[in-house]
Amino acid sequence: MNRHQIEKIEEIDRAMEHAEAEEVTHDIACYRTILSNVIMIGAPDKDWVLVDTSIHRYQERILHACQQRYGDKPPKAIILTHGHFDHVGSAKKLAEHWQVPIYVHKKEIDYVTGKKSYPPGDPTVGGGMISLLSTLFPTKPEHLEGLITVLPDDGTLPYLSDWTYIETPGHTPGHISLFREEDKCLIAGDAVSTEKPESTWALLFPLQHVYGPPAYFTQDWMDAEQSVKKLAELKPEQIIPGHGIPMHGETMQTELQTLADQFIQQAVPKHKRH
Template identity: 45%
Template sequence: MDAARDDGTQEICADLAYRRLAIVNVVFFGRHAAGDRNWVLVDAGVIGTTSLIVEAAEARFGTSSRPAAIVLTHGHFDHVGGLEELAERWDAPVYAHELEHPYLNGSASYPPPDPTVGGGLMSTLSLLYPRGPVDVGAKLHKLPQDGTVPGMPGWQWLHTPGHTPGHISLWREADRTVIAGDAFITTRQESAYAMAVQTPELHGPPTYYTTNWGNARGSVEMLASLEPILAITGHGSAMRGDEMNRALHELADNFDQVAVPATGKYVNIPADEMKGGEYRKT
């Protein structure tokens, strides 16, 4: 059974925990009291939560302990809010798919979100969300080509594009656990109410920020084919068991009907196929 610590961190198993920070989750890999450089942070929260990430890390791994790496599922603002400060504070290498590097080395901003899809307050406000880029170029590294994850033995990274070009998920075959980022999520992120209540239910990636729906469909289908029994996602509570597995297959089988908006900026033409291609830093 998942256990909540005093600081709000949800322990999934002996070496895996996550903490919800405002609208997003950060994930900690490593055992209690792992000590210096023996754990990994997956994603880096929203702006203003850096001290909470540090406090949770120190409570779990030891005072002043630093991660072996910071691994990013992708570079949207709600996953990199504390990245620059944490990478500098901990002198930690940052790993991301090479297609995300332009958004992490200061050279490009993400395509504009689409506030017309999904409904709900979060979609309406999406034009106000920062599009980046952040710049951790001095500490930024490509993920290993062999699929291994630095600092996370037994895990492999999987390219799961669609929400962003270089989005990844992390997979551990031994216990069929997936850290899915925003490839799929377990709350309706477009709705401020659903985001606050966090009743677990499977959804596709946040609609207002997804810019290639064909790739997003393929990513969910691939993750479902792995038959996971535990999923930690970027938004919403962790889900496990046969019910979660069935819901993931239903999402994959009916993706166009339940996840893809009927209309929208990127529904028919993905952002990376639009004229101009990339959105450069100005």
């Protein structure tokens, strides 16, 4: 993504007046950027953790949103659901500013330490303008060497004793989702979306429905299907996605189960390169 494209995204973001995080529960807030969500776990008077960091050059906006909620108290860590550019972009700047570690699943580590690139975006999946533009999206590995730590294998999350991570590969090999059994809250990353991620109209006029992962970047559709089935089995009460507005209640549960049951028909593009 070149400088002009980034400036246009920032211009749209200003027009949409996404100035601060919105509280989802008493201890979770979501800052909706133009391309993806940045999530804060922790009540304002408690220790907290940041999940995902949007695109490059968003660190000042994210810092502002976090300061509004937590003041000058830094997070204990940054956790990445995966390494795509719209989730990892500002991680390095934020980690250096706060002097905190970044955590990622071991199967994503090569993508964030300069060793391996993701496949390019697939414009053949259809669904909207974002798909057509996906070939321009960055896929080269990030360089977070010295800042990145691999998550434990047992599903535990640092500084989040009441949460676990669920391996949800498909969109990327090491994609994870976060789940809290106590209130059945699911932070889904890109395993599922609540807006049509291929469409620019969905960015500007979001309508809540449960969709599959962003098709233009999904690497393994068989794994993606199994991941959605795994999430549906959790019976979440609330989904906070990487793309879209948080969604809860009976409609969400019904749509998630339908997506799991009819994944091939609903989520897998009829025409795709990968």
